Amino acid sequence: MAKPKIKPLDDRVVVEPMTAEETTAGGIVLPDSAQEKPQRGTIVAVGPGRLLDSGERGDLSVSVGDEIIFGKYGGNEIEVDGNEYKILRESDILAKVV
Amino acid sequence: MAKPKIKPLDDRVVVEPMTAEETTAGGIVLPDSAQEKPQRGTIVAVGPGRLLDSGERGDLSVSVGDEIIFGKYGGNEIEVDGNEYKILRESDILAKVV
Amino acid sequence: MAKPKIKPLDDRVVVEPMTAEETTAGGIVLPDSAQEKPQRGTIVAVGPGRLLDSGERGDLSVSVGDEIIFGKYGGNEIEVDGNEYKILRESDILAKVV
Amino acid sequence: MAKPKIKPLDDRVVVEPMTAEETTAGGIVLPDSAQEKPQRGTIVAVGPGRLLDSGERGDLSVSVGDEIIFGKYGGNEIEVDGNEYKILRESDILAKVV
Amino acid sequence: MAKPKIKPLDDRVVVEPMTAEETTAGGIVLPDSAQEKPQRGTIVAVGPGRLLDSGERGDLSVSVGDEIIFGKYGGNEIEVDGNEYKILRESDILAKVV
Amino acid sequence: MAKPKIKPLDDRVVVEPMTAEETTAGGIVLPDSAQEKPQRGTIVAVGPGRLLDSGERGDLSVSVGDEIIFGKYGGNEIEVDGNEYKILRESDILAKVV
Amino acid sequence: MAKPKIKPLDDRVVVEPMTAEETTAGGIVLPDSAQEKPQRGTIVAVGPGRLLDSGERGDLSVSVGDEIIFGKYGGNEIEVDGNEYKILRESDILAKVV
DSSP: OOOOSEEEOTTEEEEEEOOHHHHTGGGEEOOOOSSOOEEEEEEEEEOSOOBOTTSOBOOOSOOTTOEEEEETTSSEEEEETTEEEEEEEGGGEEEEEO | OOOOSEEEOTTEEEEEEOOHHHHTGGGEEOOOOSSOOEEEEEEEEEOSOOBOTTSOBOOOSOOTTOEEEEETTSSEEEEETTEEEEEEEGGGEEEEEO | OOOOSEEEOTTEEEEEEOOHHHHTGGGEEOOOOSSOOEEEEEEEEEOSOOBOTTSOBOOOSOOTTOEEEEETTSSEEEEETTEEEEEEEGGGEEEEEO | OOOOSEEEOTTEEEEEEOOHHHHTGGGEEOOOOSSOOEEEEEEEEEOSOOBOTTSOBOOOSOOTTOEEEEETTSSEEEEETTEEEEEEEGGGEEEEEO | OOOOSEEEOTTEEEEEEOOHHHHTGGGEEOOOOSSOOEEEEEEEEEOSOOBOTTSOBOOOSOOTTOEEEEETTSSEEEEETTEEEEEEEGGGEEEEEO | OOOOSEEEOTTEEEEEEOOHHHHTGGGEEOOOOSSOOEEEEEEEEEOSOOBOTTSOBOOOSOOTTOEEEEETTSSEEEEETTEEEEEEEGGGEEEEEO | OOOOSEEEOTTEEEEEEOOHHHHTGGGEEOOOOSSOOEEEEEEEEEOSOOBOTTSOBOOOSOOTTOEEEEETTSSEEEEETTEEEEEEEGGGEEEEEO
16 A cells, blocks of 8 residues: 555654454454454554653654554544545554564 | 734644645545544744743744644634634644645 | 733733724734634733743743734733733733734 | 731732722722633732742742732632731732732 | 641641631631631641652641641541541641741 | 462552451541541552652552551452452552551 | 464553453452452563653563453453453553462
8 A cells, every 4th residue: 555645743653444354364353342442553654753851752662564453532534545544643552463 | 825924932833724625635535533623734834832841942843834734623713814824733733744 | 002000920921902993903813713712912011931940930932012812711801090901821822913 | 907827838828808999099900701800919928939849949929018910719718817818829820010 | 635646648747627716716717718618727747748759758848736727628537536637738738827 | 467469569558458346446536528538457568669750669658567547439449368458559548557 | 372462562561351260269359349340360461661751661560471450441452363351551550469
């Protein structure tokens, strides 16, 4: 899939959510829960990192291409060239699939 | 478009929102979502940056002329010489269109 | 207009709001919005600045005489010698008119 | 008026509120507003200042004898020797009358 | 009155509230107000002080024996040997009676 | 009583609450109040202390064996080998019985 | 049990909750309470630790294989290869079983 023409700010990432079929790939199922339903996706763009008090930017611990699990109710939806993406902050990412 | 005669304070920017036709330019569509509907626009003025604890001001990561995607419910609307603008904080900006 | 006999504390400023006619001067219109209706006014007194953790006071980025745009629902109203003013914190100021 | 026999803690001050007649002295009127109705009064006792992270105490920017304008809904009422006072934090003070 | 057999933690103090008769001693009356009704009492035990970020503990600005005025709705009630006390944080204390 | 086989994290402690009869021992009675009903108990395990910004851990000011008074609505209940315990943070402890 | 193919971020851990029978092993019972019902589980993966202001990451105080007690309402549920897990932050862990 082509990289979308958007560059996230701060510690945000752009994620392409998986379809329902893809989501169960590798035996991972994300059931509904009382708190928040997690989702899977692939990172397609990353921001420069959060601005620290020192003036430096903190490194992100995820990279383009990482498969991640994230909380459903975080972030904003956006559609580029017919593909749907989510813009998330790094803190909305629960785990990487390894 | 002429630059509006206002200078934002702190880490605020002045944004000229795109019209509905412009918003789908480049294949980017911003659908409604449960959280917040993002919008597109062009930055026409930037503030001096947020005052850090050190007394310095942090550089903004956007510049005049940047096309951005921002959350709909942030910021304040203002009209200058018949043009509508929004005054946003940098943290309300989700991504740059590149 | 004579300077009112009050000196704001901290990072507060005293603002003389514009009348409805003055508010549209220079082509600037401040429409109602879902968030907050901004207003225009002129700064007539400024405080010493916010006390920083270092014990110093941060410089204000506005001065007496500046025309500003500010959020309607911030601050306190006060009347001195028949003139109405608002006492605002600097963070309630959105932009300067330049 | 005699100084009341109470010493405020931290960055608190003891204020003797003005009567309705006194409040309009000097042409200052404090109208009702949607936010908070300010009041006038005279400071009769001040605390040692807020404890900073450094262990020092920050100087108060008001002194005994200062006439101040403060938000109506802050502080606690107390009566000493038949006089009514308010105990406020410095941050509840909007401005000094100069 | 004997010192109660309890030692408060952090910046807490143990206070013996005054009876209604004692409360008006010295001409101090604590009327009801819309915010919070203050009370008078005598400090009978003090904690070691709040732990600062430096690892040190901040000195309390009140001592055993001090008569204080405190907000009614702060703290916890406790009864030791038939006497009622309140355990308060120092920030719940408005002023000392001097 | 045997020490329960659990080790609390951070600045948490494990407390064995007193029975109703024990609670009045030493003349200490904990009446109901509008705010929060305190309880008595004995500390049976302590955590390593809160992680400070420096990377060090802050010393706890209570130890195993201390009798304490704590707010009723803090903490979590747990039962080990038929005994009921509460897991509290140090900040939920009001005072030591000395 | 095989380690799930997910790597938590930040100070998160992946926990395999115990079944009802396992939960009472070792005499530990976790009753319902008014606040929050704790649960037992085994840690199967740990994140790199929380990013400190210094740019370092704080060590986790739990490791893979630790049996822990955690609050029921924290974290997110996930299913990998037919096994259910919870992704928790370290602060949601109350205690280790030792």
